[in-house]
Amino acid sequence: MWIDFLLILDATLRISVPFVFASMGGIFAERSGVIDFGLEGKMLGGAFVAATVAYWTQSAWWGLLGSIGIGIVFSMIHGYASITKRGNQVVSCVAINIFAMGLTVVLANAWFGMGGKTPQLPKEARFMPIKLPYAEEMRDLPIIGDIYYELISGHSILVYIAFVVVPVTAWIVFKSSFGLRLRATGENPLAVDTTGISVNKTRYQALLFNGILGGISGAYLSTAHLAFFVKDMSAGKGYIALAAMIVGKWRPYPAMFACLLFSFLFVIKDKPEVFDLLKGIVPVNILNSFLDMSPYILTVIFLAGFVGKAVAPKAIGQPFTKEK
Amino acid sequence: MTPGKMPKLAIELTGINKNFGNVCANKDVSLKVESGTIHGIIGENGAGKSTLMSILYGFYLADSGSISVQEKPTVIQSAHDAIEVGIGMVHQHFMLVDNFSVLENVVLGTETGFSLNKSLEASEYELHRLEKEYHLEVDINSVINTLPVGLQQRVEILKALYRGADILILDEPTGVLTPQEADHLFRILNELREQGKTVIFITHKLREIMAITDNVSVMRQGEMVAHLKTADTNREELAELMVGRKVLLRVDKVPAKPGKPVLTVEHLCFTDFSGVNRVKDVSFKVHSGEILGIAGVSGNGQSELLASITGIQPLQKGQLKISSETITPAMKADAADMRRFGMAHVPEDRQRMGLVTSFSANENSILGYHKDPAYNGLFEMDRDAILSTCKYGIEHYDVRPNNHNLRASLFSGGNQQKLVVARELERNPDLLVVGQPTRGVDIGAIEFIHRQIIAMRDTGKAVLLVSVELDEILSLSDRILVMFAGQIMGEVKASTANERDIGLLMAGIRKEDA
Numbered sequence: 001m002w003i004d005f006l007l008i009l010d011a012t013l014r015i016s017v018p019f020v021f022a023s024m025g026g027i028f029a030e031r032s033g034v035i036d037f038g039l040e041g042k043m044l045g046g047a048f049v050a051a052t053v054a055y056w057t058q059s060a061w062w063g064l065l066g067s068i069g070i071g072i073v074f075s076m077i078h079g080y081a082s083i084t085k086r087g088n089q090v091v092s093c094v095a096i097n098i099f100a101m102g103l104t105v106v107l108a109n110a111w112f113g114m115g116g117k118t119p120q121l122p123k124e125a126r127f128m129p130i131k132l133p134y135a136e137e138m139r140d141l142p143i144i145g146d147i148y149y150e151l152i153s154g155h156s157i158l159v160y161i162a163f164v165v166v167p168v169t170a171w172i173v174f175k176s177s178f179g180l181r182l183r184a185t186g187e188n189p190l191a192v193d194t195t196g197i198s199v200n201k202t203r204y205q206a207l208l209f210n211g212i213l214g215g216i217s218g219a220y221l222s223t224a225h226l227a228f229f230v231k232d233m234s235a236g237k238g239y240i241a242l243a244a245m246i247v248g249k250w251r252p253y254p255a256m257f258a259c260l261l262f263s264f265l266f267v268i269k270d271k272p273e274v275f276d277l278l279k280g281i282v283p284v285n286i287l288n289s290f291l292d293m294s295p296y297i298l299t300v301i302f303l304a305g306f307v308g309k310a311v312a313p314k315a316i317g318q319p320f321t322k323e324k
Numbered sequence: 325m326t327p328g329k330m331p332k333l334a335i336e337l338t339g340i341n342k343n344f345g346n347v348c349a350n351k352d353v354s355l356k357v358e359s360g361t362i363h364g365i366i367g368e369n370g371a372g373k374s375t376l377m378s379i380l381y382g383f384y385l386a387d388s389g390s391i392s393v394q395e396k397p398t399v400i401q402s403a404h405d406a407i408e409v410g411i412g413m414v415h416q417h418f419m420l421v422d423n424f425s426v427l428e429n430v431v432l433g434t435e436t437g438f439s440l441n442k443s444l445e446a447s448e449y450e451l452h453r454l455e456k457e458y459h460l461e462v463d464i465n466s467v468i469n470t471l472p473v474g475l476q477q478r479v480e481i482l483k484a485l486y487r488g489a490d491i492l493i494l495d496e497p498t499g500v501l502t503p504q505e506a507d508h509l510f511r512i513l514n515e516l517r518e519q520g521k522t523v524i525f526i527t528h529k530l531r532e533i534m535a536i537t538d539n540v541s542v543m544r545q546g547e548m549v550a551h552l553k554t555a556d557t558n559r560e561e562l563a564e565l566m567v568g569r570k571v572l573l574r575v576d577k578v579p580a581k582p583g584k585p586v587l588t589v590e591h592l593c594f595t596d597f598s599g600v601n602r603v604k605d606v607s608f609k610v611h612s613g614e615i616l617g618i619a620g621v622s623g624n625g626q627s628e629l630l631a632s633i634t635g636i637q638p639l640q641k642g643q644l645k646i647s648s649e650t651i652t653p654a655m656k657a658d659a660a661d662m663r664r665f666g667m668a669h670v671p672e673d674r675q676r677m678g679l680v681t682s683f684s685a686n687e688n689s690i691l692g693y694h695k696d697p698a699y700n701g702l703f704e705m706d707r708d709a710i711l712s713t714c715k716y717g718i719e720h721y722d723v724r725p726n727n728h729n730l731r732a733s734l735f736s737g738g739n740q741q742k743l744v745v746a747r748e749l750e751r752n753p754d755l756l757v758v759g760q761p762t763r764g765v766d767i768g769a770i771e772f773i774h775r776q777i778i779a780m781r782d783t784g785k786a787v788l789l790v791s792v793e794l795d796e797i798l799s800l801s802d803r804i805l806v807m808f809a810g811q812i813m814g815e816v817k818a819s820t821a822n823e824r825d826i827g828l829l830m831a832g833i834r835k836e837d838a
Contacts, residue, residue, distance in 0.1 A: 174440075175439065175440050175441065176438055176439060176440050177435035177436070177437065177438060177439070177440050177443055178438070179440065180424075180428060180431070180432055180435060180440055181432065181433070181435075183421070183424075184421045184424065184432050187421045187422065187423060187424075188419070188420070188421045188422070190419055191419035191420055191421050191429075191432070192432070192433070193383075193403060194381075194383070194403045194413065194415065194419040195403065195407075195419075195432050195433030195434070195483075195487075196402065196403045196404030196406075196407050196433050197404075197432075197433045314422070322383060322384065
């Protein structure tokens with residue numbers, strides 16, 4: 001039972017990684033006042049490019065770099081449309097998502113002819129689980145040994161990076177000079193402008209971080225979690241990351257916990273025991289759907305202010321313009 | 325820098341032009357500001373004062389013209405450039421991040437290095453020194469949205485000084501202050517002048533120009549019309565220069581003959597969306613044949629009170645009586661119901677609540693009364709009836725241009741307001757509720773609108789006037805209530821009222837406390 005529980009947590013961690021990367025990316029963009037609905041597209045694009053580049057070069061690291069590249073390209077397109085051209089940010093995001101959805105399949109088909117799938121990556125071209133030092137030795141220790149062996153050890157490097165990115169994001173947003181400008185830009189861009197800082201530059205910088213993290217979230221899907229890209233691989237995970245960010249009130253640690261909570265719900269959904277347990281309470285035919293939509297329901301509850309109101313950065317979604 | 329070595333002119337602007345589309349905001353404007361003086365720039369709303377200062381601060385780029393700072397030709401293309409040459413600006417709407425601390429707001433944009441804490445620590449000392457030197461005490465760790473506006477303004481001044489400003493521009497700085505807070509600001513400005521700083525003071529209030537400035541420049545319709553020494557001029561002359569003709573600064577009116585109560589407000593409370601109590605247990609009566617003025621610094625619950633009385637926000641608690649009608653929260657009366665009960669409403673913000681700016685004057689002239697059978701035929705609206713209403717209003721209220729097909733957005737502020745006033749007054753209501761009747765309206769139109777309001781009173785109607793312009797309240801009202809933090813602080817008879825007493829009430833201090 002205890003080990004089962006640890007295994008559930010272990011699976012939770014693994015599933016949560018793309019959410020964590022993407023929601024941290026979302027925090028950068030939205031804290032600067034730029035809506036990021038386009039995490040889904042960046043994730044999908046990142047997954048495709050990572051798998052493709054990793055296959056060609058036979059190196060997961062080159063794949064990762066490729067995914068970062070496409071993430072940045074997408075976020076800069078979004079920036080050009082919504083910052084420089086002051087377009088509607090939601091429209092720009094939707095465009096990126098649709099673009100990514102179509103282009104990945106077309107290119108995968110053209111290059112590999114496998115119906116939108118990329119070839120299976122060999123071990124060398126994937127991020128494989130890493131056994132942490134002393135995992136075997138500590139395995140016999142009670143509790144700590146189990147936790148270390150089952151839960152902490154045995155993940156790919158990207159999992160560890162994800163949970164390093166969270167404190168780093170928190171530090172940048174709240175403890176660095178850049179973070180002060182970033183938050184100010186999202187709250188009152190005019191105030192930032194009158195102190196002599198460029199609002200647009202700050203937003204582009206934020207989108208740079210956003211693109212990098214969005215791309216990595218995709219690379220995890222196709223080169224660590226699975227070993228290939230498949231059509232529509234992100235399957236709404238970008239939106240769930242966005243939801244986690246909102247539930248976390250645009251703060252890194254709470255957003256991370258929201259990612260973990262959502263992941264936990266997805267994991268237990270597939271456990272027959274849980275299914276049996278809930279069967280008496282919820283009709284079986286809607287149970288699955290119910291668990292599937294739970295992140296969104298939670299998001300709505302948080303947004304509606306039932307559980308501590310989520311207040312967005314004040315200037316979010318507003319293009320910056322001086323002329324009246 | 326010793327005084328002898330200082331350049332004589334802190335700022336020199338020559339031939340500044342600026343157009344926004346077809347609108348000419350600044351036309352061949354020149355200005356000289358001497359070092360170490362307080363220089364006033366006065367003009368009506370829309371005269372181009374703010375545009376000119378925005379050009380000086382690098383917020384807008386001038387179409388043509390040149391700028392010299394400390395007698396050196398300078399190109400200012402951004403706020404950054406302005407700060408570099410020692411210009412600081414205190415904007416009319418404060419440029420502060422609400423949920424940041426004072427310290428963070430001051431440091432924003434001047435941080436060095438990657439870690440924020442180092443910058444914050446380094447500036448703490450400097451900020452304390454500035455606070456002492458200029459008597460600008462404010463707790464540097466408090467969060468902006470917990471500070472009263474007077475203190476927020478101090479933070480803005482500190483921000484400018486922290487950036488090494490020698491020339492300080494203040495854009496309508498007293499608009500949000502009580503008279504006492506304004507006096508305090510004036511003391512700070514005198515202090516700054518004594519320390520050798522140059523202050524440019526923009527306002528549309530004559531009293532302030534006379535009280536604080538050394539020199540004054542007058543703007544009218546985008547042009548500079550006069551440069552004077554303040555000591556050599558007076559309010560009447562300045563008013564005439566601002567408007568371009570003689571104006572009466574005082575409104576003439578006969579004593580009121582109040583009759584029976586028309587509007588009775590009892591224990592009205594209002595809580596806003598985020599749960600803040602904006603109006604707390606307010607009760608008063610407005611009688612026929614009198615003007616009841618509600619004074620107060622903007623944001624002390626006047627808007628919410630107006631919204632509750634006029635049905636824009638549903639009544640939450642308390643009750644209203646209009647003539648013989650009693651209105652309770654359970655009735656869920658809306659603005660249309662209130663109109664039916666005999667109330668007319670000239671709202672605070674004509675562009676947001678008074679007009680649909682993309683509609684023609686015609687359509688706007690019946691807004692809110694569009695269901696009146698007089699304007700409706702069997703299937704479609706009666707265009708002739710609408711036209712004649714609009715034409716009548718335009719003629720009798722001197723709306724210019726005399727074009728009933730023009731979109732409302734193309735009329736000037738004063739003429740837009742006249743359209744609204746015409747619509748509401750011509751319905752011959754028992755009760756007129758007016759919010760900020762002359763905000764952003766030129767002096768000529770102000771005179772006209774004031775006379776209309778007094779004429780309403782003299783025909784025996786009840787008028788409730790809410791305004792943040794104390795002068796307006798003093799010159800129109802028969803009785804004055806002062807609001808502070810959602811409460812009525814006290815009532816003052818207009819005939820015996822003075823600015824000091826009202827000012828204290830506006831700051832939340834009752835006489836017995838003072």
